Amino acid sequence: MGMGIDGLASGLNTTDIINALMNAAAIPQTQMKTKVSTDTYLLNALQALNTKFAALTTQAAALAKPDGLAKYQVASSSAAITATLSANAKPISLDLSVTQLAQAHSVVTAPLQQWPSSPPVLTFVKNGVQTEITPESDSLDDVAYAINKSAAGVSAVKIAAGTDGSGNAQYRLQITSSDTGSAGTFSIYQGSAADVTAGTAPALAGTTVLRAGQDAQVKMWADTAAEQIITSGTNTFTALAPGLDITVHQLSATPVSLNVTRDASQVTTAAKDLVSNVNIILGSIFTQSAVSSAPGATGSAAVTAGLFTSNSTTSSAKDRLFTAVVSPVNGLSPATIGINSTKNGDFTFDADAFAAAYAKDPALVESTLQTIAGRVADAAKAVSDPYDGTLSQSIKGQQTVINDFNDQILKWDDRLAQRRSALTTVYANLEVQLGRMQSQQNWLTSQISSFDSASSSKK
Structure with a gap:
């Protein structure tokens, strides 16, 4: 200023x-x-x-x-199957039987106090892919940690399994595939990936299969000449019909009716x-x-556009x-x-x-x-x-x-x-x-x- x-x-x-x-x-x-x-x-x-x-x-x-x-809506006759629609849905009526649910492959080891080999080296083979894992020690905790940290596509949990004849605590490792379906089935070998390729690595002894990896299955047009089995690695079937996705929840001996109609x-x-x-x-x-x-200052109407x-x-x-x-x-x-x-x-x-x-x-x-x-x-x-x-x-x-x-x-x-x-x-x-x-x-x-x-x- x-x-x-x-x-x-x-x-x-x-x-x-x-x-x-x-x-x-x-x-x-x-x-x-x-x-x-x-x-x-x-x-x-x-x-x-x-x-x-x-x-x-x-x-x-x-x-x-x-x-x-x-604009369409879908109705299911049973809770065994739920369905969703996408933009390209078309009117259709289907009868489906759920004959199999998808499940993840799962195994459990024999009762152990520590891993049977030291230093531990094990290889998972899943869907044709070999993943070699080398835990820091033969501790079951270290083995479970190494499995969970790896790219093998499986998870491991240590579970108490009582004691041996001398009163020593024993544990099992329950190992489960991270995805469902037959493609998630895996094998465990004692040894390196090179040993597995050479055929010299033995399968891990004492393992028990709890659940075999399997695909979900539905049967379409049952008891007709056109009967067809459809499989999915998960319990969801995508594009079963135009714009129609379904998820199966339980087995159904009686066919489930799905009806897509105008909404x-x-x-x-x-x-x-x-x-x-x-x-x-x-x-x-x-x-x-x-x-x-509105009234203006002089009393006359003031017009506002x-x-x-x-x-x-x-x-x-x-x-x-x-x-x-x-x-x-x-x-x-x-x-x-x-x-x-x-x-x-x-x-x-x-x-x-x-x-x-x-x-x-x-x-x-x-x-x-x-x-x-x-x-x-x-x-x-x-x-x-x-x-x-x-x-x-x-x-x-x-x-x-x-x-x-x-x-x-x-x-x-x-x-x-x-x-x-x-x-x-x-x-x-x-x-x-x-x-x-x-x-x-x-x-x-x-x-x-x-x-x-x-x-x-x-x-």
Whole structure:
């Protein structure tokens, strides 16, 4: 902040004078700042609206695809099998019998006090892969630790196994494959991987197989000429049929029925959500285009325009979206599937009417809804496309205007700073000149007083 120069010689409040002159000089910049604030508020509203249109484009385009309304549900007749569906599911009915569950291969060693060889070297062979393991000692804890730390794909647990004839504590190692299925079956050899390859490493003596690794099995089309056994390394069978995954939980002597059917409730929900999101956009444009009035200072009504009042881009977007929904499809009104227009310029959705129409003719209802969704997607894309969408282009233009004003405001900052500096210099010089003039006046006054005094004394 510069040094104040108020009233050094003139007694004038020069700071207030300069500030008043600066306020007058800054009027164009102030007007530009007000314009930027107003335009930024509008820009934010347009961007929010554009985001809604873009989301609607994605939603409607997905429904308009050939399989966009492929909504299905699956039912199982038994807890022995549960099923899930993916996007490409198709209607189907299957009868399956669970004849075998997947299990992990597991063995247990003979009762031991320590590993039978020292230093211990053992090799696991699993699915054709050899993994050599060298524990730090023959301690069963060290052996279990080395097994668990290795890449053999198995885990080991030390379990108490009573005492030997001398009362010494004994333990067994229970070793289990980390994955289920026949591919998880493993063998244990006493010796290095090289010894196993050479055929000189003996199998670990005294081991007992607790569970043999096995695949899960289901029987399809049982007792027919087409009977088929399907296996899986886990209890889950992926893509057993298009879009159908199953998990088996228990054996079933009686075939389990799986039925994949159309899910009318999901289709109804999809239609409801589409109408709801259309209404959100229409309501947003309507609300921000409304003109409000309130009593003014003089008692007369003061009219305030909305952000989108007289905005042709948003008005055109609203009309295009409304037309996309309300227009007939093959001569049929959308009201036939529960989509009704209102006097407010939006829509209501009658879920009961839609469900009734769907139950009567699902193909016709899906075709009608997909046509509407396709038109909505086209209308929303024409508005929100980032390259040539009407609203996107309007946003870019608005941003350009704001950027230009901000550039001008920055230039005005420099201009006004120079103006203030010039005014400060002028008034500082004025004070200097007035000071000099006052000094001269004081000198002349003193000289005149001296002359008058001299004249009086001679008399």
